[in-house]
Amino acid sequence: MENKITNVFNIKYPIIQAGMVWCSGWRLAAAVSNQGGLGLIGAGSMYPDVLKEHIAKIKKATDKPWGVNIPLLYPDVDQLIDLVIQEGVKIVFTSAGNPAKYTAKLKENGITVAHVIANSRFAKKCEDSGVDVLVAEGFEAGGHNSREETTTMVLIPQIRKNTKLPLLAAGGIGSGRAMAAAMALGADGVQIGSRFAASEESSAHPAFLRKVVEASEGGTTLTLKKLSPVRLIHNKFSDSVDKLQSRGASVEELRQLLGKGRAKKGMFLGDTDEGELEIGQVSSLIDQVKPVKEIMADLLSEYKTTIDTLCGPAYQF
Structure with missing residues (x-):
């Protein structure tokens, strides 16, 4: 699979593991990256010294691309931004804040920047700020969410209509079928949280x-x-x-x-x-904690089966 997302992040599959607090440590991020996706360390639950430790460990655990997710409203955000620059992190996902505040600084240091949004109004702000990739997160998502309660199925085509930037769909995506649906709506790839949170490599209790x-x-x-x-x-x-x-x-x-x-x-x-x-x-569709390798295989197999089915005669009018 080669498209805008795989090209911008230099990964095999357009599947990004969300940077979830208390779930997304170096072990989970490395496992996803090693299977051809993009793993993210969730810095939202980490003090700078803890993040530094996770960065050191993931550098030893994978030679594939990986990144760090930084919520911009967190108290230690300035230290976290400086730290990822000092440590040579190549990919940063930002969320919960104004992308204009840090994007230029990150990009000046050779970092590819993605930003999470929940409405089409922020798509233009992200473009003006120099963001490389948008993550459109619908109301179904876990953790901190938008007050607007727009579902992913409505949000993706709305944002696609308002930007040409590479676009990731997030919120309610935990299967290959959901991935196919997101791509049909205009996404170039998916960001998956809950399904990876319930993995053997997750740092959750x-x-x-x-x-x-x-x-x-x-x-x-x-x-x-x-x-x-x-x-x-x-x-x-x-x-x-x-x-x-x-x-x-x-x-x-x-x-x-x-x-x-x-x-x-x-x-x-x-x-x-x-x-x-x-x-x-x-989460209501997740009935088993699985290793990342199996989760990725399930996602890709079901995605392919879904696309093949939709291309069959029963779906041709």
Whole structure:
């Protein structure tokens, strides 16, 4: 498979593993890169010294392209940006912030930049900022999300209509069939989070992964819209948030309930009652934790089968 995405990142397949907090360490990123995709270290849950350690380890674990995801609203973002430059990182995905703030600096240092957006208005801002690749993330995605609640199937063609930049589809994509659908809608590739989060190489706690596998249809909710919308598996903590919001809680009351380290508590330490369990809607289709090698093989096989089926006589009019 060769297209805009494989060419810009110099990878075999247009499949990018999302940089998820508490799931995307060097081990997962290296595994995806070694299978022909693009692995990303999720720096959103890392202090600079921790990120430096993960970068050192992935350099030894793969000779294939890889990158780092940096949420731009995180407190240590300036240090993280300087660190990836110092360490010679070649690919950076940014999210949750204004791409204009750091894109020029990254590109001046030879770094390919992708930025995550949730509406077509930001496509032009990304182009003007010099971003190389867009990631269009729909409402189905896990973790921090857009308030606009636009689904991936609506978002991709809308953004495709407004930009010629290489485009990745994200949100609700966990199978080869979903990948084929995203490409049909105008994407050049896909960014996959939840399916890789539930992998043997994920750094998430086994208790969290069990919750992902057990999640059923309707098992996640988008909450905390007054602060920063986030999609979570239903649990005791999310129920507490819902009850507080239904009483018209203020932002400060929600902040007090949230406290510190909820995502780490749930996803990394395994407190499935009181922690944030960030995962996408596609979790209801995940019934097994698998090694990355098997996940990639499943994605590619199902994608090919889907394309071949759609090219058959039954789908010709």
